[in-house]
Amino acid sequence: MVRLEKIEYKPRPVRDLLIEIKDLSELMIDLAYSAALFHSHELAEEVLELEKRVDTLTYILGMSTMLAARDAEDAEALIAVYTVATAADKISDAAADIATIVLQKIGIHPIVREAFEKVEERLARAKVYPSSILAGYRLRELELAAKIGVDIIAIRRKGEWIINPEEDETIDKEDVLIARGAPLGVKELKGLAEGTIQKFED
Amino acid sequence: MVRLEKIEYKPRPVRDLLIEIKDLSELMIDLAYSAALFHSHELAEEVLELEKRVDTLTYILGMSTMLAARDAEDAEALIAVYTVATAADKISDAAADIATIVLQKIGIHPIVREAFEKVEERLARAKVYPSSILAGYRLRELELAAKIGVDIIAIRRKGEWIINPEEDETIDKEDVLIARGAPLGVKELKGLAEGTIQKFED
Numbered sequence: 001m002v003r004l005e006k007i008e009y010k011p012r013p014v015r016d017l018l019i020e021i022k023d024l025s026e027l028m029i030d031l032a033y034s035a036a037l038f039h040s041h042e043l044a045e046e047v048l049e050l051e052k053r054v055d056t057l058t059y060i061l062g063m064s065t066m067l068a069a070r071d072a073e074d075a076e077a078l079i080a081v082y083t084v085a086t087a088a089d090k091i092s093d094a095a096a097d098i099a100t101i102v103l104q105k106i107g108i109h110p111i112v113r114e115a116f117e118k119v120e121e122r123l124a125r126a127k128v129y130p131s132s133i134l135a136g137y138r139l140r141e142l143e144l145a146a147k148i149g150v151d152i153i154a155i156r157r158k159g160e161w162i163i164n165p166e167e168d169e170t171i172d173k174e175d176v177l178i179a180r181g182a183p184l185g186v187k188e189l190k191g192l193a194e195g196t197i198q199k200f201e202d
Numbered sequence: 203m204v205r206l207e208k209i210e211y212k213p214r215p216v217r218d219l220l221i222e223i224k225d226l227s228e229l230m231i232d233l234a235y236s237a238a239l240f241h242s243h244e245l246a247e248e249v250l251e252l253e254k255r256v257d258t259l260t261y262i263l264g265m266s267t268m269l270a271a272r273d274a275e276d277a278e279a280l281i282a283v284y285t286v287a288t289a290a291d292k293i294s295d296a297a298a299d300i301a302t303i304v305l306q307k308i309g310i311h312p313i314v315r316e317a318f319e320k321v322e323e324r325l326a327r328a329k330v331y332p333s334s335i336l337a338g339y340r341l342r343e344l345e346l347a348a349k350i351g352v353d354i355i356a357i358r359r360k361g362e363w364i365i366n367p368e369e370d371e372t373i374d375k376e377d378v379l380i381a382r383g384a385p386l387g388v389k390e391l392k393g394l395a396e397g398t399i400q401k402f403e404d
Contacts, residue, residue, distance in 0.1 A: 018317045080308045084317065087296035091231070094289035106282045115220045115286065149351050149384030182351030182384055
């Protein structure tokens with residue numbers, strides 16, 4: 001049932017590949033924890049999709065570094081790059097393991113929930129109510145990172161997930177936001193999304 | 203040269219083991235990135251020490267879950283616990299891979315540094331100057347998490363590292379703090395430690 005595709009080498013700058021692999025792997029850990037905390041099958045499935053993507057990117061990065069290395073000095077410089085990529089790949093595998101628990105309906109044991117308590121403080125799922133002051137604004141305009149120290153890591157909109165949304169993305173009414181940040185910021189975001197807070201606190 | 207020790211089974215609650223494994227693995231990723239960003243051999247060595255500890259804890263947790271499972275229902279409940287622990291163990295291995303680059307003096311390639319740029323925004327190394335208002339206070343009293351959304355993940359004091367310091371720990375003059383938080387909070391902590399900011403901003 002596993003569909004195996006030939007991975008074709010498409011040249012892309014090593015820099016871009018490494019940044020994408022690293023950012024995706026960090027995002028995946030938070031998404032996997034979110035999937036477990038909020039019992040979200042869809043989010044768990046997104047994690048598995050992302051894991052395939054990280055695998056492919058890591059292969060391409062491996063090929064790119066091989067082609068880039070012309071002498072021993074190049075090879076020495078590039079091995080650190082490849083090592084960081086494979087470390088990020090391991091992290092993405094670990095995220096996929098956690099997502100798989102959710103999909104297999106094994107259930108999140110209370111002990112697991114306790115271990116995730118600390119994580120819960122920095123992750124939030126918040127539904128955007130029609131009365132929310134966030135609705136209709138682009139992420140860029142809201143400056144959530146600067147104002148309340150919170151990043152939107154995913155948006156669920158009408159059954160589709162937008163993972164790692166662009167700054168140009170507009171928040172709609174009824175969106176479900178998955179956010180990451182310090183406990184206070186995460187709490188403020190929930191209030192802003194649900195309409196119980198009607199302005200940014202200074 | 204590798205010293206292998208017999209791992210003895212010492213009973214400990216599965217809950218405590220899982221929480222320690224998960225917390226250590228998350229801490230290790232940040233410490234490994236800090237080691238790379240700040241070129242710290244000592245911090246990299248601490249990551250490798252922690253990796254051994256996580257390995258041992260994961261073995262003990264495996265043995266504990268085996269002993270705890272009396273029937274199929276127990277086993278179903280406990281497999282999720284063990285899966286989360288092994289996922290955390292993979293994450294700690296990835297952190298150790300990154301720490302090893304630092305120790306092998308391979309050097310941090312500019313491409314790796316770029317990939318770490320985002321990380322740099324949420325990690326800071328700050329030296330506590332004699333004029334700092336932080337000096338002489340316990341972490342509990344400073345309430346850094348609540349006030350500026352920042353956690354102190356490690357303290358270097360006279361050549362020794364205190365990893366994941368307790369809330370009772372007192373900050374001394376000349377301490378080097380490794381902190382994690384949102385960009386604004388991390389910036390404020392640096393100012394507070396270096397004495398350029400003399401009170402908490404409201």
